[in-house]
Amino acid sequence: MSKQSAPIGVLDSGIGGYSVVKQVQKLLPEEDLLYFGDGAHIPYGNHAQETIVAMARYMFRFMEERGVKALLVACNTISCLVDRCGEGVSCPVFNAVKAGAEAAARLEVDKVGVISTVFTHNSRIYPEKIQALSPKKVVVLSCGCPDLARLVEHSLGDPEGMALVEDNLRQELDHMVLEDKVDCCVLGCTHYPLVGDSIHKLYPGLPLIDPAEEMARALKEHLDREKLGSPQASPGALTIYTTGDTEEYALRASQVGLGRIDKVEYYPPMELL
């Protein structure tokens, strides 16, 4: 297979990376995509750092073995540790935190809010990166959502589950929006754009930053620059692997509007000691 025809890898702890696939399918419809969601181990944000690194390396190896031409780390939690996960990966790696921080830094606003998993929150990676690029910005963090990624993963299309999602969103966002009065909010977990409609309903007029859009743009720029775009004229396919429930992954893919799904296959999870 020529390098141009190789697929693009997208990985996440679960279905959150579907928000990134959605943007890539929109911007680069002719590309083949290979998705890995580690459904057996979600949520990553509640695991210890060394465990997250080991689980992420397992997925990176999966992608390397399949010869992807670029790898999108569609998980903010893994993105916090990406420098430790990519050993032996020969393709360029794009990560969600870099994309989200760059998008936030570019906006002409004073106060940026960020909601994320507990791990991403505790790492303080977003304020560090945003302020390194745009020192005058004030960055307000939510307290970190311990359960929201998992809730989103299993609740799409289920009214009771979505009511819990909205309760969680209020807990994370009420203070930030109503008291701190942030000018915009970075969705610092790739699961959250999948419930963007709920956030818009709860906080109409709050601009949301979805790092997925920036990731897709950066990927396109790279492929154009390196002349690595897919030569095929017809739309590319999406192949999904998961260590979780294949039926649920297929259902969620159609619920969030992903197209051209070739197959959804089970892959054995890394064993945790």
Ligand code: DGL
């Ligand atoms: N989608 C992942 C992220 O962006 C969720 C992480 C988790 O599993 O805790 O951080």
